[in-house]
Structures are given as C-alpha cells and as structure tokens.
Amino acid sequence: MSRSAGALLRLAIVAVAATSLGGCSFLGMNFGFNRLTEKECMMRAMYFESNRSSADGMLAVGTVVMNRLNDPRYPKTVCEVVGQKNQFAQGVLTKPMTDSGAVLASQVADQVLRGSRHPGVQNAQHFHTAGLRFPYNNMFYVLEAGGNEFYEKRSVR
Template sequence: MPSPLKVLTRSVVLGVAALAVAGCSSFGFPTLTAQRKSDKECLMRAMYFESNRSSADGMLAVGTVVMNRVDDPRYPNTVCGVVGQPNQFASGVMSRKMTDSGVLLADQMSGRVLRGERHPGVRGAQHFHTAGLRFPYNNMHYVLEAGGNEFYVKR
C-alpha cells in the first residue's frame, strides 16, 4: 500500500496536469498549447500576428512589450506564459498557421529580442493597440507608433 504522502503527491500532480490540459491559465498554469512551444516560437507568433508583418520595427516593439511583461511579476514569467494569456494578444496567436514571408522576419526578430535587443521607443510600455484607435481613458500615455500599433504605458 502506498504511503499517504505518495497518494497526495500523485493526486496533486494529476490535478495540475488536468488543469493544464483544460487550459486553466486563470489558475496560473500555462495552457498545454503554450507548454509545447519554445519561447522563440511563442515570441515569433506574437510578433507575426500582432505587427505589420513587413515591419522589423513593429516586430521589435511587440517583442519588447512581451519581454517587459515577462519581467513584471504581475504577468507570467515566461514568454509562452505571457503570449498564451487569454484575451491579451491576437485571437489564435498560439494556434493559427503562419503562412507568409513574415515568418522569416519574425524568426529573425524574435532571435534578436531573445538575445536582449529592445525597441528604445517602447521603454517600459506593456500595452499596445491598433494604430488610429482612440479611447476616452486618461491613463494611457502613448510612447510609440510602429508596425501598425500604438504602444502605451498605463499610469
């Protein structure tokens, strides 16, 4: 008969696995989709789907926002955890196919970001939205427009 500690440990492990398979990121666990991808692929996906695919500047800015979030304790501490958070990035960012020549640029730019390069105009911004949209909030301090997006710091 297994010890009570072994049974409890097995139950906890199985429970965590079930939450991950169910995609329960609200409990702080990344979804199974995010767990299967490397940080580079997750970053590539965010850059590819969130920026003008022909803009290295826009991709670098999106990558900088992802890394700013990784460095902030209010967000998951991995690239895939940040990119895989529900309702934060483009719908299907972790699962849609990347099909055009923008993949090559996203691959190149994600490598540069993972090696430490950051967009100087983004600074500490952790948010962005499509350029040209305006919201009635006075806590959005805009710092940059790049790759079809406007980047801002919440104050």
Template structure:
C-alpha cells in the same frame, strides 16, 4: 509578434516583442513567454496555433533572435500595452510612447507620472537568463512549421581486449603473372665441374677408339704398323 503587428516588418515585430518581454519580467504577469502570449483577452486570438507565412520566416526569426538576446525597440521603453492605430480611448492614464507596425504603444501612469504596473527588468538581465539556460537557448520554433530532421547518432562498441590485426601486404609489392613470365629462365647448372656443353644443334666429334697393344710385344720392341 507576427499576428499582432499585422504582418508588418521587423520594426513592428520588435515593438510587440518588447511588450511581451516587459510583461514577462513584471510581477503582474505570468513567468514564461508562452503563458504571457496565451493569456486570455490580451493578444490576438489564435496566436499560439495559427500558421506563419514562410516568406516572413527570415525577418521574423531575426527579430525573435534579437529579442531573446536583449535587443529592444528603442521607442517602446517600459510600455506593456498597445492597440491598433486610429482607435481612441478616454482614459487619462494612457501615456503613448511610439507607433510601430500599425499599433500605438503606451504606458499606464498615474497623475504623479509613476508607472501603475511594476517596471520590467533591464533587457540584459533577461538575455543572460535565456542564454545561460540550455532549455531556453535552443532554436525558435513557430506554430505550423515542422523542424528539420536530424541524423541519428549510433554508438559503436569496441572490444576492450583482443589481438591487433596485422596490416595487409602492399599489393604493389607482389609481382603478377605477366611480370614473372617476362624474366628469362636461368640455364641449368652443370653436374660435372669443368664440362663445357656445346651449343644446341652443333655436330659432335666422337673420339677414335685407341688400338689394343700386346704388352709382350711392347716389351720386345715390336710396334704394329701405323702405331
């Protein structure tokens, strides 16, 4: 499409692509696109190996995608042949249909007007065959263009049986040393019930010893002075 249309535009790409697909579905030609394009003395030399200008990639990719999904150049119709515009040939069976991308396209018809080559299948049948076949519906690759690298998928094996790990405690629920030191310590509990401890640093009054009394004197009614 690119080299045969002289690097023209999408209209030229579609015209050449339509011829390729018409040949693909005709019993007179090979059964695959690559075999049709690579057939000897049919298309430009080196079309299978020459490098495509990256600048033409987006427009060319759009044309290829359309061709594989059933889009066709409306003027090409059933044509399976073309040559460079401006050339002249004396053959009477060359029935010209359209000019596109620097080429003129023609059908080979007899004197009765019938096609001399088996007619191609309808475009929608070709599109359905390509879309339904996963080997043919992938991205289109051009000669000389390296495909993008893709990431490698790695399968992870999990144990069939085993203990379920417990969830780790929430870090926010564990007090740190700073929080703990800010809490005042509780006073020690008293060992004797009812005992009141004086404040620290206060003077303590000691009790005066009680005098010893003679039990005999108490019985006689004698009390010591000051007692």
C-alpha cells in the same frame, strides 16, 4: 498486405512521427501545440500582432512581451505571457504562419531573446491598433510602429 492495410500503416507511422516531434514546426504547422519553444511563442506574437509589417513593428511587440515578462504581475515565461486570455490576437499560438513574414519574425525573435529592445517602447506593456485613441487619463502613448500604438498605463496625479 492489402492496399488499405498498407495505407493505414503509413497513416499510423505519420501520426506517431508527428506526435513525437513535440514543439517542432514545419511551414507554420506546429506539431505538439503544448510544447512551443519560447522563440516560437515570441515569433507568433510578433508575426500576428504586427501584421508582418516591419522589423520595427515586430521589435516593438517583442519588447512589450519582454516588459510584461519582467513584471511580477504577469506570467513568468514568454509562452504564458503570449497565451494569456484576451491579451494577444486570438489564435496567436495555433494559427499557421504562412508567408515570408515568419522568416523576419524568426530573425527578430532571436534579437529580442538576446536582449534587443525597441527604445521607443520604453516601459510600455500595452498596445492597440494604430488610429484608435481612447479617452482614459492613464494611457500615455509612447510609440506608433507596425500598425500599433504602444502605451504605458500610469497613475494620474
């Protein structure tokens, strides 16, 4: 077998192995992007939205995801909630997680998926970057954590 044929064979074996891993990730690189687990989707939302700032900030983001999941107006899986267009950071489900924040995100995702919630988030289903304030009467701020302001939308009476 020639050197180039051997290289092509090795490349083909790697490609087949990578695509058969569906949903497995290694060092932040996901193989089979359409097969992320609920934990991976939760990790990614917390990792990118809290800027890897703290377990407190990650828990708050995870609580918002779960609050949405429990509301009939939103999709029925963590991955669908996190993947909703224009709701979470662009590329949240595809960008690589490259630092130690991924380890913390994994630990906090396990806690959230087992039922832990940030008590300060209450029923909030929304957040934006801390330091910004908007003049809408229906935004009731409940918490600042992880570089974000968390708020509930309530009807104004």
